[in-house]
Amino acid sequence: MNSTTDRARIARQRTPLNRSQIVGFWGAWAGWTLDGMDSFIYALVLTPALTELLPRSGYAATPGNVGLAGSILFALFLVGWGLSFIWGPLADRFGRTKVLAGTIFTFAIFTGLAATSHNVWELGIYRFIAGVGIGGEWALAGTYVAESWPEDRRKMGAGYLQTGYYAGFFLAAALNYTVGVHFGWRAMFLTGAVPVVIAILVLLRVKESEKWQKAEAGSAPKKPLREILGPAYRRRTWVACALLTIAIIGLWAGAVYEPSAVIQLATRAGMAKGDAIKTASLATGLLSIATILGCLALPPLAERIGRKKTLAIYFTGMAVSIAGAFGWAFYLPNGLAPFIAWLFVLGFFGGNFALFSLWLPEQFETRVRATAFAFCTSFGRFVGAGVNFLLGAAVLQMHTLGVPVALTAIAFVIGLFIIPFAPETKGEVLPQ
Template structure:
């Protein structure tokens, strides 16, 4: 039987794991806003892509490269800011990355040729790159383990909220003020996110473990088993990004060009897909905390393979509307799990590095999604090219089965 002192200790630990503090809510709020910028930035570009193609007289491969160059900037920024966050602190690095993003997003509105458009997109991507990993690290370190996947799921939902804001901006402002207006408006939430983080303190776990002599990146390859885990996580984040960016960059254009939907009608169909994404993210977080990370990932990955294959073979508007929500539910629902799954495999002194290295390596691979889809559509239809993405989700499921251990209820060290 446990001693009275041990009983008190156990009660305190249980209380910590079941009670959510105001500080934990603040980390969740700040990180969710930050990641909303990622969704806002991506979808602003996606929604106005057909207009930009006309304005700068681009072919589909050149248009795909605009998205790719943004993601390349995000990858470089993610690697850099991930390491800086482990060394100098999550909150400080967060704020700097947001400020860079805000400045160059606003600058995009004033360029007059495709070269400078690509340059400003690259620079905005640099600032954007740290958002996912640092925000997920901050929340994972602050929240109780029993709610960890749900908390990182809420952060992931910020991405979808940003997409919705982008949609509203595109529908309200583009028809009246042109495509440049949405990039100017995109600076406002970035500045608000920067302001909201000024009073946020560093998590205690990082403060206690911030002195380390080991290079953070080396923790990801500390043993053959850990290297295999890192490789598996890179595979599933690569599939996530390749599929998502490929689909969401080209879906509005496919609806407009191939099915002749109007601008606002294309956005309506995309909006329904986004609502499905939000529902999928919130449910995935609950499932991952209940049944485990591996099982939740495998279910969603196999369902994504089926839905991608089915969706892009439809032409009926009503069927596309219904299936769009289901497609979004599974394809993006998995975003809820990456923050928790990555955080639970690596120590505090390398956690932000791991989050940003793994996810942004996946982003680097995924960044070629829009380009590959655009290139394939030069000789085939967009729907045909997009339908091929179903294969990659099967590959992701195999990676989860064979390479990634279960970490449900793991204590962070």
């Protein structure tokens, strides 16, 4: 056989995954999927839940009160999401699988408990604690897959893992169409308790990553947070925080206001309210499909041209598509079709999150990796939450959502100037 052909065949071969690696990935992916499902469940059941609970709490269920209470509960959820950095040091100290199972168990139990709420205060507490669990799942799932998969497969593993969150959107929509319609909002929250099974599976069937075990046998830092903010890691920590913050701002701007924008455009086109809502659901599905495609396309591109150039391409795509959708198509006389077309582009480049699942683990040693991942993602959520509320105020003040959301494209332009300060890790193995 031709020697060139032999070499090409060998190059295409991948290190086979053992049973623990396969089960561990699907456990992490399922947790990430159910994480996305849980986040979207709240958006789907917000109005019926508050309509029932506000009168029980001493408030009239007016549209204004529902909107205000919804904003407060969302703020509590985001604060809990941001506080999820506490899981990072725990994972560096006690192991990835145990703490990953703990995050899944936390958000599952307290999502299920939300079904028992008697008033808005109880619902707020349950959503806050569920947010703490949900926020930790991404960092720990990404860390586990990066450390447990073979070096020649972990990059695609990051892309596969990221698709789970958007698959969760579909799952939530399907449950709402079946369970929610027939059994109400409490039944929807109860479905969020299902991930407890995944947590038990992770604990019983998945082995701890060898990299963490070796690091634990060595000199694990007593204060990993102090170390990632110290001289050795300070620059890459803050650069990663800035880039993740920009990505989160874009995600929330597009995801939060996309359904409202589609409904407005569909109504303007003469559709009935019910048809407009259905159109918004279809547009959300298209956005999710495009994002999954973007997640899968990213790892091979990052391997070919590097992490920094890949993120620059995705950030440029986000800036152009946000401006095109919300700044241009939204204001066209017949803008529904152009807007939805831009949504597909926006969704594809929204797959930039897959890069962080691939890139962040490459920037930090095993003994501080989970802490760094959790800290950077939590920092971005806190800042992103603040920007999201400023955006809401701007929409209220300007009486339009197009221009304020379009202005978030500026964040991605700023990101293009920050990317050069990040380390390029193409071709490097995961640091021990």
